[in-house]
Amino acid sequence: MTETTTARTPRNGVDVPTLFATRDAVKANPEIADFQFRASNTWISGTHNRTTIQGFYGAGQEDSSRTEPFQYDADHPAVLVGTGKGPTPVEFLLHAIAACLTAGLANIAAARGVTLHRVESTVEGDIDLLGILGLSAEVRNGYRQIRVRFVVEGDATPEELAALVEQSRRRSAVYDVLTNGTDVVIDVATA
């Protein structure tokens, strides 16, 4: 979202009037911007487990719009001694960054009056498993680099289209977490 709008009409599947009305509502009442997202996970067998995502808190109340839960399996592939019943957990990080940048881009384009025709992206993440295998103290556990490559087509100059991606990066929640990190607290109850 941006202050420099040219046309507050629906575009790119984005309800631009509602987008700006929502932003104005938050501006007038900043506490409705406090959100809490949640997931629950159940171990199945080996590296195979399943996450359920449904409720969240936001805009001052529990959300009730999701009548069915979303469920996602994760696993390791055979080469990493798993059963391949889902992607690896680290691959979901690549999904998250692509999805976040793309959603932001569509909103920003709509707010700027730019009609998009195509947005595609590919993401690569390089990881040296010597870290997680405990075989090198010098190698980190996580990705050493993630690269996102966008192809964007729309009714704007190449510079304007590239600027949409840049503004989306500047406002991306996932980009912030992946590049700057965040506090993660873990606790355990045993029975």
Next chain:
Amino acid sequence: MTETTTARTPRNGVDVPTLFATRDAVKANPEIADFQFRASNTWISGTHNRTTIQGFYGAGQEDSSRTEPFQYDADHPAVLVGTGKGPTPVEFLLHAIAACLTAGLANIAAARGVTLHRVESTVEGDIDLLGILGLSAEVRNGYRQIRVRFVVEGDATPEELAALVEQSRRRSAVYDVLTNGTDVVIDVATA
């Protein structure tokens, strides 16, 4: 994985002999630990987009074990001016951390000879949307905190079960990325 094993037999659905054989193979030939994971994303409409995950490079070759692609939709809910056709991108980060810690826990338990009966976790992430809405320069875009709560039941003392979670945290690729951040490079081709 750990050096202090008590029984190298299959357990918890983990093929422990293969797990240690894999680790030994990597030790003898460290370049096979270089992996590259990938995802591709296509914008659909508004904040709705879809990621495909299939191929990856690792153990010295392109993986061919996944005969079908994995596909995941992401979207914003109605309260965030989306159509709710998938979870938000930031919720997939919660899935990723739960899945990574759980997979590691199962491996470590098996390597230590601990039979697990139940592993469940819930994850919460707090986020103030004043950041991504561009309404406060003091508020970050991403989660200010993520909390993971495990319930673990198995044939070991509470201290031993809690130690499994702690060792999984120490070797988790997703925990490393989420807490320490990583380099994310974005480029754009326009047409």
